[in-house]
Amino acid sequence: MEGKLKSNYSRMIVYGVLLGDLVILNLLLFITYSISNGFLSSEVSYLQFHLIMSICYLVSGAKDRVVLYHRKARAYQIMANVAINIFITSIISGVVFLSSGRVKIISDEFIIFLGTSLMAIFIYRVVLMKIIKYWRRKGRNTNHCVIVGASSNCVELYNELTEDASSGYRVYGYFAEKPSDRYPETCKYLGKPGETIAWLKENTYINNLYCALPSIERDTIIPIIDYCENHLVRFYSLPNLHNYLHNRVSLSSIGNVPVLSLRNNPLNEIQNRFIKRTFDIVFSGLFLCTLFPIIFVIVAIITKITMPGPIFFKQKRNGLNDEEFYCYKFRSMKVNSDADKVQATKDDPRKTKWGNIMRKTSIDELPQFINVFKGEMSVVGPRPHMLKHTEEYSKLIDKYMVRHFVKPGVTGWSQVTGFRGETKELKDMEGRIRGDIWYIEHWTFWLDLYIIFKTVANAVHGEKNAY
Structure with a gap:
């Protein structure tokens, strides 16, 4: 909300944060090549290197990810944005330096520099956030607000604005046709909506007004808007969607037409898809070129010894936009006619002892990195289901197809939070x-890394639902 309507104060914070980021980045860069054997050729000066790295950081979109001044900013959001x-x-500078051949970008020193930069900038931003929150708790940089309306979303907004004193909001009360018992006693009744302008004229310190009157009240709403526009009061309209929607929505526009999306999907944004796809290519490519050949040889030998048939098992599954693709696995079962219809169960007679070991350790899933490299899958995402399951469950479970x-x-996310394996009920x-839907709505690069870490940890310890 306030991210799209930055005040001069907010812009000052953004530019101040970026300046601090660049100071930290360049200081760590100077320290790194001062104590290392050097990763610059004689053709590149220190000044050129500092300048290129600074430009790469600004081009990365760092300005758009300064969220610490937001009223509801959290430490994990700051960490995720700094990581991005x-x-x-690193990607942009890597392309620039590798193409020039003048900098040893793939070196221990440069990796250490990136790691220390991430932690240092994160700590710097969190400290700044704490200072800003302390400043707001002392009554500085406060948004003085009133609410026009008494619908359920008005009450929910009041609670959101006042639950944390450090968010910097002070709500003076609400206007409605009559006092409402929906609001807590701490929220003062100020009068009828038609009395709003007269009250604002007497209380000129108000700088935010939230209006939830229905459109039929346009004769009351338009004068309030005109007054707010002419007296530096920010006017916000609260659409009452609670009658038919109970999840978070996101607002965008097509031309001048406002459009509400049913759910927030960060991967609709091209920069996020670029980050995720780049990571998928790098991660799957490294795995397929290093560990996978060794694992393949071991699996192939044991599979051929323990059961007849092919090493790989491929099965049609539903992917992005419900498009079908062949999903690859190491075969863990005897060749059977129910492979495309029946889920594996705990004591499934189709499994072999070796197949059971592969399933327990998730080794059977590793060929799916081929799907990842091809672009049919991602390292992290909702698990692909058999065609038969998609057809059946899409009729039984509301919003099932959202996962596609x-x-x-x-x-x-579902697999590392207890929903892996057979779905008995x-x-x-x-x-x-x-x-799956929670993951889609809350995706961040940092969340993907956490899920990968949890997956590896679960594989090491073993999972009771992996069979």
Whole structure:
């Protein structure tokens, strides 16, 4: 909300944060090549290197990810944004320096520099956030607000604005046709909506007004808007969607027409898709070129010894936008006619002892990195389901098909939060779908890294639902 309507104060914070980021970045860069054997050729001066790195950092979109001044900013959001900044900076600078051949960009020193930069900038931004929140708790940089309306979303807004004193909001009360018992006693009744302008004229310190009157009240709303526009009061309209929507929505526009999307999907933004696809290519490419050949040889030998048939198992599954693709796995079962219809169960007679070991350790899933490299899957995302399951469950579970708005993954949020394996009852699949939709709406690069870490940890310890 306030991110799109930055005040001069907010812009000052953004530019101040970026200046601090660049100071930290260049200081760490200077320290790194001062104590290292050097990774610059004689053809590149220190000044050129500092300038190129600074430009790469600014081009990475760092300005758009300064969120610490937001009233509801959290430390994990700051960490995620700093991680994205450093990741994109490393990609851009890597392309620039590798193409010139004048800098040893793939070196221990440069990797250490990126890691220390991430942590230092994160700590710097969190400290700044704490200072800003302290400043607001002392009554500085406060937004003085009133609410016009008494619908359920007005009350929810009041609670959001006042639950944390450090967010910097002070709500003086609300206007409605009559006092409402929906509001807590701490929220003062100020009068009828038609009395709003007269009250604002007497209380000129108000700088934010939130209006939830229905459009039929246009004769009351338009004068309030005109007054706010002419007296430096920010006017916000609150659409009352609670009658038919109970999830978060996102606002965009097509030309001058405002459009509400049913759910927030960060991967609709091209820069986020670029980050995710770049990571998928790098991660899967490194794995396929290093560990996978060794694993393949071991699996192939043991599979051929323990059971007849092919080493790989491929099965049609539903992917992005419900498009079908062949998903690859190491074969863990005897060749059977039910492979495309029946899920594996705990004591499934189709499994071999070696197949059971592969499933317990998730080794059977590793060929899916081929799907990732091809672009059919992602490292992290909702697990792809068999065609038969998609056909059946899409009729039984509300919003089941939402999971196909993103690419399926080798691992996913549902899998690391207890919904891996056989879905014995409908509620098990419903839990998995809820987790998939939560992941789609809350995607961050940092969340993907956390899921990968949890997946590896679970594989090491073993999972009771992996069978």
